[in-house]
Amino acid sequence: xxxxxxxxxxxxxxxxxxxxxxxxxxxxxxTEGILNNDxxxxxxxxIDLNQKHSHIIHSVDRSSGKGLExxxxxxxxxxxxxxxKTADCLPVFLIDIDKRVVGAVHCGxxxxxxxxxxxxxxKMQEKYSCHTxxxxxxxxxxxxxxxxxxxxxxxxxxxxxxxSLKAFHDHPDxxxxxxxxxxxxxxxxxxxxxxxxxxxxxxxxxxxxNEHLLSYRRDRNKEGRMLSFIGMSF
Numbered sequence: 001x002x003x004x005x006x007x008x009x010x011x012x013x014x015x016x017x018x019x020x021x022x023x024x025x026x027x028x029x030x031t032e033g034i035l036n037n038d039x040x041x042x043x044x045x046x047i048d049l050n051q052k053h054s055h056i057i058h059s060v061d062r063s064s065g066k067g068l069e070x071x072x073x074x075x076x077x078x079x080x081x082x083x084x085k086t087a088d089c090l091p092v093f094l095i096d097i098d099k100r101v102v103g104a105v106h107c108g109x110x111x112x113x114x115x116x117x118x119x120x121x122x123k124m125q126e127k128y129s130c131h132t133x134x135x136x137x138x139x140x141x142x143x144x145x146x147x148x149x150x151x152x153x154x155x156x157x158x159x160x161x162x163x164s165l166k167a168f169h170d171h172p173d174x175x176x177x178x179x180x181x182x183x184x185x186x187x188x189x190x191x192x193x194x195x196x197x198x199x200x201x202x203x204x205x206x207x208x209x210n211e212h213l214l215s216y217r218r219d220r221n222k223e224g225r226m227l228s229f230i231g232m233s234f
Contacts, residue, residue, distance in 0.1 A: 007212065008034065010203050012138045015093075020100070020234035022081070023093055025140035025203060026227040028214045035083075035227060044081040044231055047073060051085060051106050055114035057123045071111050072120045074103040076128050078232045085225035087214040088207050090142035090182050092117060093230045096124060098134035102230050107142075109150065112185045113157050118193055132194035136201065140228055141213050144206035145169060145181035148217075152176045164188050 009024030022041070024030070035041060045062045049070050056070030061077040073082040074094070082104035084091055090112075094103035105111075105120050117137070124130040145167070155168055155178050167184040171177035183202060190200055207215040207226075214224045 010140065010205070012093075012201050012203070014136070014201065015095070015138065018097070020078075020232050021095065021102070021230070022233055023138075023230040024228065025091060026229070027212050028224070028226060029212070030227050032227065035229065041081060043233070044079050046081045046083055046229075047075075048083040048085070049073065049106075053106075053108045053110040055111050055116040055119050057103075057105075057116070057120045059123060059127050071108075072103060072105040072116060074101065074120060074124050074127070075231075076101045078234055081229050081231035083227055083229045085227060086140070086142065086207075087216040087219075087221070087225050088143040088148075090186060091140040091226075091228040092186060093138040093140075093228070094120060094124065095136050095138075095230070096128070096130040096134050097136060099128055099130050100232060100234070101128045101130050102232060104228060104230050107182065107186055109154055109180065109182065109185075110157075112182065112189070113154075113161050113163065115161075115163075115189055117186050117189050121190075121193060121195075135195055136199045137190055137195060139183055139186065139200070139202040139204075141203060141205040141207050141210070141226070142182050143208045143215065143217060145179050145184070147206060147208040148180045148182060150178050150180045152178070154178070154180060158185075 057072035089108040
Protein backbone atom coordinates (compact mmCIF):
# COMPACT_ATOMS: atom_id res chain seq x y z
CA UNK A 1 0.00 0.00 0.00
CA UNK A 2 1.33 3.44 -0.97
CA UNK A 3 0.97 6.06 1.77
CA UNK A 4 1.43 9.81 1.63
CA UNK A 5 2.58 12.06 4.46
CA UNK A 6 -0.86 13.62 4.89
CA UNK A 7 -2.46 10.23 5.60
CA UNK A 8 -2.95 9.96 9.36
CA UNK A 9 -4.75 6.63 9.40
CA UNK A 10 -5.61 3.59 7.29
CA UNK A 11 -9.20 2.37 7.27
CA UNK A 12 -10.89 -0.82 6.13
CA UNK A 13 -13.35 -0.02 3.27
CA UNK A 14 -15.96 -2.51 4.52
CA UNK A 15 -15.82 -1.10 8.05
CA UNK A 16 -16.44 2.39 6.69
CA UNK A 17 -19.79 1.18 5.33
CA UNK A 18 -21.04 0.59 8.88
CA UNK A 19 -21.93 4.09 10.08
CA UNK A 20 -21.90 3.12 13.76
CA UNK A 21 -18.26 2.00 13.59
CA UNK A 22 -15.27 4.29 14.14
CA UNK A 23 -11.82 2.89 13.47
CA UNK A 24 -8.36 3.60 12.16
CA UNK A 25 -4.88 2.11 12.00
CA UNK A 26 -2.74 5.16 12.70
CA UNK A 27 0.37 6.11 10.76
CA UNK A 28 3.31 7.96 12.32
CA UNK A 29 1.35 11.20 11.82
CA UNK A 30 -1.57 10.31 14.09
CA THR A 31 -0.59 11.54 17.54
CA GLU A 32 -2.41 11.32 20.87
CA GLY A 33 -2.92 15.06 20.70
CA ILE A 34 -4.71 14.82 17.36
CA LEU A 35 -6.88 11.94 18.55
CA ASN A 36 -7.74 13.62 21.85
CA ASN A 37 -8.58 16.98 20.25
CA ASP A 38 -10.58 15.72 17.28
CA UNK A 39 -14.18 16.85 17.79
CA UNK A 40 -15.48 13.66 16.22
CA UNK A 41 -13.99 11.58 19.04
CA UNK A 42 -14.72 14.03 21.85
CA UNK A 43 -17.80 12.05 23.13
CA UNK A 44 -15.73 8.86 23.45
CA UNK A 45 -14.06 7.52 26.58
CA UNK A 46 -10.61 6.47 25.38
CA ILE A 47 -9.28 3.26 26.94
CA ASP A 48 -5.72 2.07 26.44
CA LEU A 49 -3.35 -0.38 28.12
CA ASN A 50 0.04 -0.76 29.68
CA GLN A 51 1.03 -3.33 27.05
CA LYS A 52 3.18 -6.22 28.26
CA HIS A 53 3.43 -8.61 25.27
CA SER A 54 1.01 -10.83 27.19
CA HIS A 55 -2.19 -12.66 26.32
CA ILE A 56 -4.36 -10.74 28.80
CA ILE A 57 -7.70 -9.42 27.51
CA HIS A 58 -9.88 -6.88 29.31
CA SER A 59 -13.62 -6.31 28.88
CA VAL A 60 -14.19 -2.58 29.40
CA ASP A 61 -16.89 0.09 29.50
CA ARG A 62 -17.06 3.85 30.04
CA SER A 63 -16.37 3.45 33.75
CA SER A 64 -13.12 1.50 33.25
CA GLY A 65 -10.16 3.24 34.80
CA LYS A 66 -6.59 3.83 33.74
CA GLY A 67 -3.62 1.59 34.30
CA LEU A 68 -4.97 -1.68 32.90
CA GLU A 69 -2.19 -4.09 31.99
CA UNK A 70 -2.53 -6.46 29.06
CA UNK A 71 -2.68 -6.56 25.28
CA UNK A 72 -6.32 -6.75 24.28
CA UNK A 73 -9.55 -4.85 24.87
CA UNK A 74 -13.17 -5.75 24.08
CA UNK A 75 -16.42 -3.85 24.62
CA UNK A 76 -20.10 -3.85 23.75
CA UNK A 77 -20.66 -0.32 25.01
CA UNK A 78 -21.01 2.64 22.63
CA UNK A 79 -18.75 5.66 22.90
CA UNK A 80 -15.81 3.67 24.19
CA UNK A 81 -12.71 3.98 22.01
CA UNK A 82 -10.31 1.04 22.36
CA UNK A 83 -6.72 2.15 21.68
CA UNK A 84 -3.61 0.01 21.18
CA LYS A 85 -0.06 1.00 20.27
CA THR A 86 2.32 -0.76 17.88
CA ALA A 87 5.60 -0.27 16.01
CA ASP A 88 6.17 -3.59 14.15
CA CYS A 89 3.75 -5.80 16.09
CA LEU A 90 0.39 -6.57 14.50
CA PRO A 91 -2.72 -4.58 15.52
CA VAL A 92 -5.97 -6.48 15.00
CA PHE A 93 -9.57 -5.26 15.18
CA LEU A 94 -12.38 -7.71 15.89
CA ILE A 95 -16.07 -7.03 15.37
CA ASP A 96 -19.17 -9.17 15.82
CA ILE A 97 -21.51 -7.38 13.46
CA ASP A 98 -24.66 -9.01 14.88
CA LYS A 99 -23.95 -8.54 18.59
CA ARG A 100 -22.27 -5.15 18.08
CA VAL A 101 -19.12 -6.06 20.00
CA VAL A 102 -15.65 -4.78 19.10
CA GLY A 103 -12.11 -5.61 20.13
CA ALA A 104 -8.58 -4.30 19.64
CA VAL A 105 -5.62 -6.64 20.12
CA HIS A 106 -1.85 -6.11 20.15
CA CYS A 107 -0.24 -9.19 18.61
CA GLY A 108 3.51 -9.49 19.09
CA UNK A 109 5.26 -12.82 18.71
CA UNK A 110 4.87 -13.64 22.41
CA UNK A 111 1.16 -12.89 22.47
CA UNK A 112 0.64 -14.67 19.17
CA UNK A 113 2.53 -17.66 20.55
CA UNK A 114 0.06 -17.70 23.44
CA UNK A 115 -2.91 -17.51 21.03
CA UNK A 116 -3.99 -14.03 22.12
CA UNK A 117 -6.54 -13.64 19.30
CA UNK A 118 -8.19 -16.92 20.16
CA UNK A 119 -8.35 -15.85 23.81
CA UNK A 120 -9.91 -12.53 22.81
CA UNK A 121 -12.59 -14.34 20.82
CA UNK A 122 -13.23 -16.76 23.66
CA LYS A 123 -13.76 -13.83 26.03
CA MET A 124 -16.13 -12.20 23.51
CA GLN A 125 -18.10 -15.44 23.44
CA GLU A 126 -18.19 -15.82 27.22
CA LYS A 127 -18.96 -12.18 28.00
CA TYR A 128 -21.21 -11.19 25.12
CA SER A 129 -22.35 -14.51 23.52
CA CYS A 130 -20.53 -13.70 20.27
CA HIS A 131 -20.27 -16.16 17.37
CA THR A 132 -17.46 -16.64 14.87
CA UNK A 133 -20.09 -16.83 12.09
CA UNK A 134 -20.78 -13.09 12.47
CA UNK A 135 -17.21 -12.05 13.24
CA UNK A 136 -14.84 -9.98 11.12
CA UNK A 137 -11.15 -9.43 11.80
CA UNK A 138 -8.98 -6.67 10.35
CA UNK A 139 -5.19 -6.74 10.42
CA UNK A 140 -3.27 -3.49 10.35
CA UNK A 141 0.31 -2.60 9.41
CA UNK A 142 3.07 -4.76 10.87
CA UNK A 143 6.55 -5.93 9.96
CA UNK A 144 6.43 -8.31 6.99
CA UNK A 145 7.95 -11.78 6.84
CA UNK A 146 10.80 -10.62 4.60
CA UNK A 147 11.93 -8.15 7.30
CA UNK A 148 11.09 -10.01 10.49
CA UNK A 149 14.15 -12.04 11.42
CA UNK A 150 13.84 -14.06 14.64
CA UNK A 151 16.04 -16.48 16.54
CA UNK A 152 15.69 -20.16 17.30
CA UNK A 153 14.16 -19.31 20.69
CA UNK A 154 11.05 -17.96 18.95
CA UNK A 155 10.78 -21.06 16.75
CA UNK A 156 11.22 -23.29 19.82
CA UNK A 157 8.61 -21.31 21.76
CA UNK A 158 5.99 -21.81 19.04
CA UNK A 159 6.91 -25.48 18.75
CA UNK A 160 6.61 -25.92 22.52
CA UNK A 161 3.13 -24.35 22.45
CA UNK A 162 2.01 -26.83 19.81
CA UNK A 163 1.46 -24.12 17.19
CA SER A 164 1.74 -24.48 13.45
CA LEU A 165 5.23 -23.73 12.16
CA LYS A 166 4.02 -22.87 8.64
CA ALA A 167 4.66 -19.17 9.27
CA PHE A 168 8.40 -19.73 9.76
CA HIS A 169 10.82 -19.61 6.84
CA ASP A 170 14.44 -20.72 6.99
CA HIS A 171 17.04 -17.98 6.91
CA PRO A 172 19.15 -18.29 3.73
CA ASP A 173 22.41 -17.41 5.49
CA UNK A 174 22.14 -18.29 9.18
CA UNK A 175 21.17 -21.69 10.52
CA UNK A 176 19.85 -20.47 13.89
CA UNK A 177 17.71 -17.71 12.37
CA UNK A 178 14.27 -17.66 10.75
CA UNK A 179 11.90 -15.23 9.08
CA UNK A 180 8.48 -15.11 10.75
CA UNK A 181 5.21 -14.18 9.04
CA UNK A 182 3.29 -12.58 11.91
CA UNK A 183 0.19 -12.06 9.76
CA UNK A 184 0.05 -15.71 8.78
CA UNK A 185 0.45 -16.84 12.41
CA UNK A 186 -2.69 -14.95 13.37
CA UNK A 187 -4.62 -15.73 10.19
CA UNK A 188 -4.12 -19.44 10.84
CA UNK A 189 -5.27 -19.09 14.44
CA UNK A 190 -8.41 -17.23 13.42
CA UNK A 191 -9.25 -19.84 10.80
CA UNK A 192 -8.55 -22.60 13.31
CA UNK A 193 -11.46 -21.45 15.47
CA UNK A 194 -13.90 -20.92 12.63
CA UNK A 195 -13.40 -17.39 11.28
CA UNK A 196 -13.86 -17.56 7.52
CA UNK A 197 -10.91 -16.57 5.36
CA UNK A 198 -13.13 -14.06 3.53
CA UNK A 199 -13.83 -12.34 6.86
CA UNK A 200 -10.16 -11.77 7.67
CA UNK A 201 -9.29 -8.40 6.14
CA UNK A 202 -5.73 -7.14 5.80
CA UNK A 203 -4.14 -3.81 4.86
CA UNK A 204 -0.95 -5.76 4.03
CA UNK A 205 1.53 -2.95 4.71
CA UNK A 206 5.01 -3.42 6.21
CA UNK A 207 6.07 -1.05 8.99
CA UNK A 208 9.77 -1.63 8.32
CA UNK A 209 9.51 -0.86 4.59
CA ASN A 210 7.23 2.17 4.76
CA GLU A 211 8.73 5.46 5.93
CA HIS A 212 5.30 6.81 6.89
CA LEU A 213 4.93 4.09 9.52
CA LEU A 214 6.88 3.57 12.73
CA SER A 215 9.17 0.56 13.05
CA TYR A 216 11.05 -0.28 16.23
CA ARG A 217 13.46 -2.53 14.34
CA ARG A 218 14.27 0.16 11.79
CA ASP A 219 14.21 3.26 14.02
CA ARG A 220 15.18 1.79 17.43
CA ASN A 221 12.85 4.33 19.02
CA LYS A 222 11.50 2.83 22.22
CA GLU A 223 8.99 5.65 22.63
CA GLY A 224 7.55 5.86 19.13
CA ARG A 225 4.31 3.94 18.71
CA MET A 226 1.42 4.18 16.27
CA LEU A 227 -2.13 4.41 17.58
CA SER A 228 -4.87 2.10 16.37
CA PHE A 229 -8.44 2.53 17.60
CA ILE A 230 -11.95 1.16 17.25
CA GLY A 231 -15.26 2.06 18.86
CA MET A 232 -19.00 2.35 18.24
CA SER A 233 -21.22 5.44 18.19
CA PHE A 234 -24.80 4.18 18.15
